[in-house]
Amino acid sequence: MTGLTRRGFLGASVLAVAGVATGCSSSSDNVGSAGGGGATESLDWWDHFSSFKHLNNDWAKTQSSAMKTNVAHTYYDASKATQALQLAHQANKMPDVYSNVVGLPLPALVSGKWVHEVTLPADVKSKLPKDAFTEGITQLDGKLYGFPMFSLQQSSTLVWVNKDHFKKAGLDPDNVPSDYAAFKDALNKLKSAGLQPLTLAIGADGGRIRDQVDDMAQTAGFPGYQGLQFTTGEYAYHHDAYVTVIEYLKELNDDKLIMPGSNNFGVVDARTRYASGAVAAFIDGIWCAGGSKALAPPIVDKIASGQVLVPTAGTNAWCYRGRPSAAYFVSADSKNPDAAGKLIASFMSDDYQNGMIEAMDQPPLNLDLVASSKAIDAYKKAVDFCKANVFLMPQAIVKNPAQASVDALRKPVTPHVGNIVQGYLSGSIKDLKAELKKLSDATAADRAQALQKAKASGAKVSEDDYVFSDWKPGQDYAGAK
Missing domain, CATH: 3.40.190.10 (Periplasmic binding protein-like II)
Structure with a gap:
């Protein structure tokens, strides 16, 4: 990806x-x-x-x-x-x-x-x-x-590590640290062992890091997705969860634990560093095993995986998808x-479905096929994590299909979260929360204009379509059926 x-x-x-x-x-x-x-x-x-x-x-x-x-x-x-x-x-x-x-x-x-x-x-x-x-x-x-x-039930924000590098630094690749402090400590041990600790795909159009910040914001406590709060229907990119995630990335960057140049890396650039063995850890999607194998087949035997990071130990790494x-x-x-x-x-067909799983990209609709497949253990572990921690979220378009007319009138809002991360890590953005608040306001304004135009064309839509007061964390949203 x-x-x-x-x-x-x-x-x-x-x-x-x-x-x-x-x-x-x-x-x-x-x-x-x-x-x-x-x-x-x-x-x-x-x-x-x-x-x-x-x-x-x-x-x-x-x-x-x-x-x-x-x-x-x-x-x-x-x-x-x-x-x-x-x-x-x-x-x-x-x-x-x-x-x-x-x-x-x-x-x-x-x-x-x-x-x-x-x-x-x-x-x-x-x-x-x-x-x-x-x-x-x-x-x-x-x-x-x-x-x-x-x-x-998949994620773009899992942690993938090189077993050999982890072992060299005295770390257990089968137990990749999952909370911010422990993960940073592991990165410092990798650095002390003379290894390049971490890379991310922060560059290009910022789309990948945007998606990953959206995921990490959820595991940091944001009660929604892509800035939209499920229970209120309000945009809140300036929520403390987003600030926490981005501040953590800046901390890692400032401490030189993120590979130099990552702020300009697209996904191919970052994944190539991981697949070639140039870096010990890489935050990437569930498809990382397959994508890395396509780049450098020898990496397959060295791949281990961990979950989406959480701010504090013991926190549930719950994520939500439509x-x-x-x-x-x-x-x-x-x-x-x-x-x-x-x-x-x-x-x-069965032949193609089995081929998909063995390729280790996005998992098929039927996740039960994965356990008995020839996929590596790291991929199966990633699928098991997603099965247990990724839940169906409420969606306005499922609640009211007429919202399709609103979606057709929405426009891309920039700078988006990924662009803000790029600017904040480079130092060109000083006031993070103020920039995130601007994004919240601009995204809300774009939705408002789309709603207004859709209504003028006869669509029966409302901001109430985005409000799901009965949503509860850690479970599939039953009302979305």
């Missing part, structure tokens, strides 16, 4: 925004199909899932024969995928099937002619959880546009939308 917004892909975005990123290499990679005998049609398939690169290359060849259609798979590093798709859209030359990395809510994708309705066979639908399709997130006006493939968002779309430009739908449907 990368700094491109992957927030909605985790189904976590309050706006049901589409976008996730996994990329690890710096270039695109096109693999033509084997051109199965008798093939008379063709399909272009683009995605940004680096951990699935080889799986998808092979799958394109398999499906070329099975579907009698030439399937050409192209992998794009996530830092390049969005621009590639934007240019293709402008030229009306979109691939038939593409992964969710554009960064627009579903209503905007539909109105902007980015997507075509997806038709799935009944047997494929039966393999999906009952609530896999959600109005405004994967479907609109009852029509399916986005295909969900991944569990909501319903699964789309993983793939069929393009509105597709000349073969039926065949594109069949390709997407093939992703639910």
